[in-house]
Amino acid sequence: MLQPDFCELLVTEVENFQGWVNETNFRIMRPNTMNRYGCVLDDFGLETMLDKLMEDFICPISKVFFPEVGGSTLDTHHGFVVEYGIDRDVELGFHVDDSEVTLNVCLGKQFSGGDLFFRGVRCDKHVNSETQSEEIFDYPHVPGHAILHRGRHRHGARATTSGRRVNLLLWCRSSVFRELKKYQKDFSNWCGECKREKKERQRQSIAATKLEILKRDGQTAS
Numbered sequence: 001m002l003q004p005d006f007c008e009l010l011v012t013e014v015e016n017f018q019g020w021v022n023e024t025n026f027r028i029m030r031p032n033t034m035n036r037y038g039c040v041l042d043d044f045g046l047e048t049m050l051d052k053l054m055e056d057f058i059c060p061i062s063k064v065f066f067p068e069v070g071g072s073t074l075d076t077h078h079g080f081v082v083e084y085g086i087d088r089d090v091e092l093g094f095h096v097d098d099s100e101v102t103l104n105v106c107l108g109k110q111f112s113g114g115d116l117f118f119r120g121v122r123c124d125k126h127v128n129s130e131t132q133s134e135e136i137f138d139y140p141h142v143p144g145h146a147i148l149h150r151g152r153h154r155h156g157a158r159a160t161t162s163g164r165r166v167n168l169l170l171w172c173r174s175s176v177f178r179e180l181k182k183y184q185k186d187f188s189n190w191c192g193e194c195k196r197e198k199k200e201r202q203r204q205s206i207a208a209t210k211l212e213i214l215k216r217d218g219q220t221a222s
């Protein structure tokens with residue numbers, strides 16, 4: 001998604017910003033509740049660029065692939081950079097993002113490990129339910145390459161075992177989707193567990209109907 005020279009430019013700019021933060025003892029917001037290293041890009045002048053990135057690239061793709069989770073009505077973003085390595089955050093636990101659609105781009109540099117592991121999309125109620133075998137998906141980072149996924153797709157990052165890994169994250173949100181979600185209970189069009197439960201209810205109802213028919217026909221025959 002991003003050319004090597006742009007990745008380097010962005011990493012350099014983040015380093016400049018962090019250098020300034022350290023020199024001036026300026027207090028900055030960390031990217032989210034889980035990452036201690038990195039910074040919010042919107043805080044140092046990149047908000048407009050990231051808005052355009054969302055509008056021109058993420059929205060058209062999300063409209064096609066993620067319409068059921070608000071992908072066609074994305075309207076705000078939270079953009080940040082995270083750093084992993086032995087002297088940074090090492091790994092990231094299993095979680096869902098505070099986003100409808102997440103863009104995750106690896107900016108480099110040299111590293112090993114750090115694979116993402118995905119374990120199925122879930123609604124709030126089912127966020128801790130079991131993983132089905134077909135939901136297991138692992139993704140190795142390649143500098144410049146991006147992955148776009150639903151925010152509710154449960155995932156985590158394995159340990160970055162050597163070097164330093166820097167990733168750009170763009171959490172894209174839809175205020176329309178968030179408002180509508182308040183009035184819904186069934187998310188079987190995107191939650192793996194809601195879908196499984198719905199199928200199970202249908203299976204039981206079909207089985208009950210069959211039994212009913214068998215009983216009736218049995219009575220008629222006798």
Ligand SMILES: [Zn+2]
Pocket residue numbers: 122123124125126187191192193194195
């Ligand atoms: Zn559910």
